[in-house]
Amino acid sequence: MSVLNAEHLSIAFGGLRAVDAVSFEVPSGIVFSIIGPNGAGKTTLFNIISGQCMPHDGYVRFCGEDVTGLAPDQLARRGLARTFQNLQIFPQMTAIENVMVGRHRHEATGIIADLLHLPVVREQNRRTREAAMEALGRVGIEAMAERPAGSLAYGNLKRLEIARALASEPTVLLLDEPAAGCNPVETAELENIIRGIVGTGVTVVLVEHDMRLVMNISHRIHVLANGRTLAEGTAAEVRTNPAVIDAYLGVNPSREAVSAAG
């Protein structure tokens, strides 16, 4: 069964067709990667799916339901989570508090109870903290729980953002360039984290430039160029697709480039 469908999605900024009639289908429980050269429309596509932009044409289905144009918080409450290419953490809160905000959609206390710190709030806080700690553990930074998020190193902030998204117990997790700025060791650890996430049944949609990571963990890869779909298939299929090689390396690639593309 597919959990996420994009059907004929299009959006234009001025005269530029940033996303042009893109369709794909993400089956449940896999890693689905969206790749393409810079400016191919990957992040814009993420922004449409996660409700930040309204597409001019086409629609998005989430778990079979038409969710086109729903606000990000409505999508989040249905089980969609995302991370951001330019980190969006809460720097003035501690690491664990960041992740506790991720539990928001599972928290059920009213404003009056919150203002009076009723026992129900105390119990909620305890449960939220427990779940948040577990999420921090899944990305391996539980030791930093009480540190101010603003003081964490870049690699840990990336993990923190993933933990925060995981804490919301999403059905689908969108990761926007999680390996950007990571060294090879950190990227390898990230690969393990993503495998762990998929292992728990969460569907991961990945936008990423690190081709080794993409080829290693993706069950399916969707290739964009200039806002359009170029190809879709398994890692092996995409790697040997002539159109993909052209898009990445130019029409007449040098011998060196072809061997690099492997």
Next chain:
Amino acid sequence: MSVLPADRFRGLPQQRLFSLVPLAAIILLMPLMFSSAYYYRVAALVFIFAIAALGLNLLMGFAGQVSLGHAGFMGIGAYSVAIGPAHLGISPLPSFVLGVMISTLVAFVVGRPILRLKGHYLAVATLGFGVLLAVAFTNEASWTGGPDGMIVPHLALLGRPLRGPEPWYWISASTFLVGAAVALNLIASPTGRALRGIHDSEIAARMLGVDVAGKKLIIFVVAAVYASVAGSYLALLNSYITPDVSSFLRSIELVAMVVLGGMGSIPGSLVGSAVLVILPQALAFFHDYEHMMLGLIVMSVMIFLRRGILPSVTAAFAQRHK
């Protein structure tokens, strides 16, 4: 990314103990130094403005939303305890409660469209709201006495009218204590975490399922209630009220108290209020230069203690004792 003071939010029980217990002690012991009713009056004013500043601090320091018209809600509270008894035959105590209810309603109705705005636009819209109320209080002379203001009758508690500043010292100080406890509760609750998330990254908070507009509205209403209570107390303490209570200058003063004391610092609101209420009294000696000196002090604090008086001093202290 620099190290930011997240520690100020740490553990609710600690914060409660560290800020509320000494505060209660100060409130109890301070009158020992009061040699005349004048001291009670100034101290009562400090706590009254601190209540309003505390509410505004929840909005500005925690949710990151500005209001340049917050004195408007003080005006609603103040005129409720004036107009209720004078024109509607409602005694002061129910008038006070009515004021809180009206402020809640107005904040709800006004906040809904205004809080969609951000940054400078929100500042200008709230400013407009404050000015609108000040103009209404000035022009509706048949109800409010116009620019000359109107007399406010004494509030009677247990059949005894509260005269003079002393009872208002105890009432405003204990109300501030309760207000601070409620604010601490909020910060450490699911709503509080969502608000602080909105402050730091609205887009991230929204993507985690936070109903951003709804949360902003809630905190705006809470801040309005604090201001309304403070406004009623001010009118009852002075037994007199003029439209000045909701003037633009008053709104700016409230913002200055929050920023001076320390955004996001709950005891800081009290410090900010103390500075801006007591300084003009102390500087009265330099009568001609009073406003200049006040401006100079405020500027110096902002330049040298940018995070506000309390957080800066606490941080310096913590550094020394490491």
